[in-house]
Amino acid sequence: MSTPPETLTLRRPDDWHLHLRDGAPMASVLPWTARQFARAIVMPNLKPPVTTAAQALAYRQRILDALPAGSDFEPLMTLYLTDNTPPEEMARARAAGVVALKLYPAGATTNSDAGVTDVRRTYRTLEAMQREGLLLLVHGEVTDAEIDVFDREAVFIERVMAPLRRDFPDLKVVFEHITTKDAADYVAAADARTAATITAHHLLYNRNALFVGGLRPHWYCLPVLKREEHRRALVRAATSGSPRFFLGTDSAPHAATLKEQSVCGAGCFTAPAALELYAEAFEDAGALDRLEGFASLHGPAFYGLPLNAGTVTLRRTPWTLPDTLDFGNAAIKPLRGGETLRWKLD
Ligand code: NCD
C-alpha cells in the first residue's frame, strides 16, 4: 500500500451546474464558489425565470458586481426554456454569450412552474439552438404523479431523452445531476454529443442519509438520493475517466427556515466545501488521480471552452465546516455543516 497523498493539486476546476439565486443571498453564496471554481454554469430558475438574452446579461452583471474584489470568476449564463421561448431569441442569446438553455419539465423541481409541459412544443426552438451551437441542459425527471419518485429519472430516459436524441442528433445535451445507474449507463452508451453532470452528494450518499435519526431536510434535493446500487454506479461513472462525465455541484441554497418546516424546498447547499466533498468521494473509490479530469478537463472539452490557467490545492487537514452560514439577511445550513471534512482547500 502506498501512503495516501497529503496534498492534491488540480488545474483550476469549473462547476457545470450551480444555483446562485439573486440579490443579497447571491452575494453571500457567490464567494464560496468563486474561491474554488474559475467558471460556473449559472442556473436560470430565478423568480421570475431568466428567459431572455437581455435578462441573462442583466443577471450576469449583477453576479459580476457581487464578486469579491480581485476575483476573476466567470459566470456562464443559461436561459430557462419554456413552451413559448421564441426560436428567434436563440441568435440573440448566442450573441449575448449565453451558452445553454435549461429544460425543466414543468413542476419537476424548485421554481419550475414555467417549465416545459411537452418537449414537442419546443422543437422549433431546439432546431434554432442546434443551429446556433447552444447546449441543452436537462433536468431528467418525468413529473407524472403515478410514477414513483424513485423511478422518474429512468422513465424520463425512455419517454423524453431517447426521442430527443433521435430527433436532434447534433444538439449537445447534458443530462444534469444524474442519480441512477440507468442514467449513467445511458450516457456511457450514448454518442459524443451526450454528457452528464454528477453532484458530490449523489456520489457520497444514498437515500438512507435522508432518514438518519429522523427526517433530514438538508439532505433533500431533486432528483432525490437513490439506493446504494445507484450511488455505486455514479461513482464508477465519475471515476471511469470517461469524458462524458463531469462536475456539477447543483449547489442549491435555501434559507434554513425554509428547509426546516412542514414543506421543505428541494436543494442541498454544497458550495462551501464542494471540492473537498468530491475529493472524499474520489479517494474512497481509490481514484484521486481521476478527479482532475472530472473537475477540470472533461467539462471544458464538452462545452468547447478553453481549459483554465492556474491550479487549486487541497490539503489533508481535518476541519469542521460551520453549521450555519450567512444567506443575505437569513441563515443557511450547508450540507455536512458541523461535521469534519477530510480535505481542506488552501
Ligand atoms: C434546485 C433549486 O433549489 O433550485 N433544487 C434541487 O433540489 N436540486 C433545482 C434543481 O436543480 O432541481
Ligand code: ZN
Ligand atoms: Zn439544479
